[in-house]
Amino acid sequence: MVLNYIWIAFFVLGFCAALYKLIIMGDTEIFSVMVKNIFDSSKTGFEISLGLTGVLTLWTGLLKVGEKGGMTNFIAKIFGPFFRRLFPEIPKDHPAMGSIVMNFSANMLGLDNAATPLGLKAMSQMQELNPNKTQASNAQIMFLTLNASGLTILPVTVMMYRIQMGASEASDVFIPILLATSISTLAGLLTVCIRQKINILDKVILSYLGVLFLAEGLLVWQFSKMESNEISSVSSLAANMILFAIIVSFIVVAAIKKINVYEAFIEGAKDGFSTAVKIIPYMVGILIAIGVFRSSGALEFLTDGLSSLLGALGINTDFIPALPTALMKPLSGSGARGMMIDCMQTYGADSFAGRLSCTMQGAADTTFYIIALYFGSVGIKNTRYAVSAGLIAEFSGLIGAIFIAYIFW
Numbered sequence: 001m002v003l004n005y006i007w008i009a010f011f012v013l014g015f016c017a018a019l020y021k022l023i024i025m026g027d028t029e030i031f032s033v034m035v036k037n038i039f040d041s042s043k044t045g046f047e048i049s050l051g052l053t054g055v056l057t058l059w060t061g062l063l064k065v066g067e068k069g070g071m072t073n074f075i076a077k078i079f080g081p082f083f084r085r086l087f088p089e090i091p092k093d094h095p096a097m098g099s100i101v102m103n104f105s106a107n108m109l110g111l112d113n114a115a116t117p118l119g120l121k122a123m124s125q126m127q128e129l130n131p132n133k134t135q136a137s138n139a140q141i142m143f144l145t146l147n148a149s150g151l152t153i154l155p156v157t158v159m160m161y162r163i164q165m166g167a168s169e170a171s172d173v174f175i176p177i178l179l180a181t182s183i184s185t186l187a188g189l190l191t192v193c194i195r196q197k198i199n200i201l202d203k204v205i206l207s208y209l210g211v212l213f214l215a216e217g218l219l220v221w222q223f224s225k226m227e228s229n230e231i232s233s234v235s236s237l238a239a240n241m242i243l244f245a246i247i248v249s250f251i252v253v254a255a256i257k258k259i260n261v262y263e264a265f266i267e268g269a270k271d272g273f274s275t276a277v278k279i280i281p282y283m284v285g286i287l288i289a290i291g292v293f294r295s296s297g298a299l300e301f302l303t304d305g306l307s308s309l310l311g312a313l314g315i316n317t318d319f320i321p322a323l324p325t326a327l328m329k330p331l332s333g334s335g336a337r338g339m340m341i342d343c344m345q346t347y348g349a350d351s352f353a354g355r356l357s358c359t360m361q362g363a364a365d366t367t368f369y370i371i372a373l374y375f376g377s378v379g380i381k382n383t384r385y386a387v388s389a390g391l392i393a394e395f396s397g398l399i400g401a402i403f404i405a406y407i408f409w
Contacts, residue, residue: 006368006387010289014296021297034295041291045284053277057269059117062250063102064268065261067095069254082208086189086198089129089139096125100143102246107365108151119147120377124271127378135382136375141389142192144374148390149188149397150365151181158340158362167349176355176404177362182213184364184397191389282376286368290331299327319402321353325360326398330367330391337361356405363397 018034021027079101080092090096099122106115122143130137136144155177162173193200254261293299307320325339343357367390375383 007285007289010293010298013298014292017296017298017301020301030296034292037291037295038288041287042284045287046280050280053273057273060121060271061265061267061269062247063099063118063121064271065254065259065264066250067098067268068259068264069250069257071098071250071253079208081204085202085205086142086193087139088198089137090126091129094125094129096122096129096139099125104146104151107147116373119143119374121271123374123378127380132382133378134380136380136384136386138196140375140380141384141386142196144370144386145188145192145389145393146185147370147374148365148367149181149185149393150363151185152177152362155181155362158358162344162349162358167344167354169350172408173355173358173362176359176401176408179404180359180363180397180401183400184393187396188389188393191392195385195389278377278379282372286372290368293331294328299324302327316406318352319356319405321347322357322360325357326401329360329364329398330394331369336366352405352409355409356401359401359405360398363401364394367391367394 014034018030021030080097083097083100084090084092087097087100090100099118103115103118103122106118123140126137126139126143127133130140155174158173158177190200192198199205251261254264303320303323306323307317310320311317322343325336325343328339329336340357340361344351344354347353349355367387371383371386371390375386
């Protein structure tokens with residue numbers, strides 16, 4: 001229901017902004033631009049879904065190999081005590097737990113291409129346990145919120161963009177991103193735990209979180225001794241090496257257990273293709289609404305209004321040039337990425353705004369995209385409080401990014 005109102009609001013606000021541009025500013029091309037953007041967005045939505053087909057087929061096939069060989073259960077057992085407390089609805093040995101663990105592991109390593117199909121598989125497995133197939137379960141909401149928070153230990157992509165934009169120290173955003181994404185994750189976790197009455201002070205939860213943040217601290221300490229380019233290359237190498245090691249372990253363990261690895265892969269791969277087809281309408285729907293909101297100038301008006309308001313209140317507005325990245329982030333990952341690149345081009349990769357936009361890009365994931373993708377893949381229509389929980393996590397990370405930027409730069 002919330003997503004329905006937001007979808008309508010994007011069109012109405014976009015139409016109002018376009019009317020203002022036509023009548024007050026004399027922009028006679030605005031409606032042509034918006035109509036073109038609608039068609040372009042629908043094409044983009046289809047292409048994204050189609051592009052996911054191959055990687056979904058690959059990972060659902062590999063997951064089936066890991067499931068039959070017992071590797072996903074082994075990984076789930078390592079993190080089982082932690083995730084069982086966050087997902088009490090999921091039985092102890094259910095395959096969904098392994099997919100959830102794998103998804104979060106890929107996200108933390110910054111491996112988006114691997115995390116998405118793993119997340120779709122996890123959502124499908126949780127849907128099997130969902131008594132109301134059109135309404136999001138507690139487990140699915142927890143999963144979506146933690147994905148929206150976007151906890152990433154190795155922000156390889158952002159650092160690579162900074163290198164391309166000529167930053168003198170591409171990795172100077174590494175620690176700020178790590179801090180901002182941790183804030184986002186904790187905010188999302190607390191929000192859902194309070195709503196679902198999960199004891200966040202449970203010793204097991206606190207122990208796992210403590211180990212995670214200790215590992216983050218050690219990583220920061222180790223990387224602080226490296227050169228910028230070295231951090232980027234080491235991060236990329238470590239992430240991809242770990243990923244390939246997991247793939248090989250799935251295949252080898254399954255082969256040792258005398259599983260027909262190829263047949264298991266084909267069996268799982270078939271699910272990936274059907275899932276990719278299911279998400280096309282949802283992706284097109286959310287992207288055309290975002291396209292209208294952006295191309296109409298509504299986003300620009302919002303940014304300018306905030307700048308004027310904060311300036312009148314005497315608040316430092318150095319962060320305003322980076323704000324489009326933050327405002328676009330919940331709506332479109334590619335849109336936010338474009339805003340980040342534009343900010344670095346306009347103000348410089350090493351400027352306050354350029355660094356802040358990069359920190360915002362790495363602080364959280366894209367709530368509406370994730371909802372359309374994950375819930376759309378299993379036909380969920382009633383998202384309950386998933387949107388609000390995801391946005392709380394996301395905006396906590398973005399606001400945290402602003403404060404952290406003022407501290408660092």
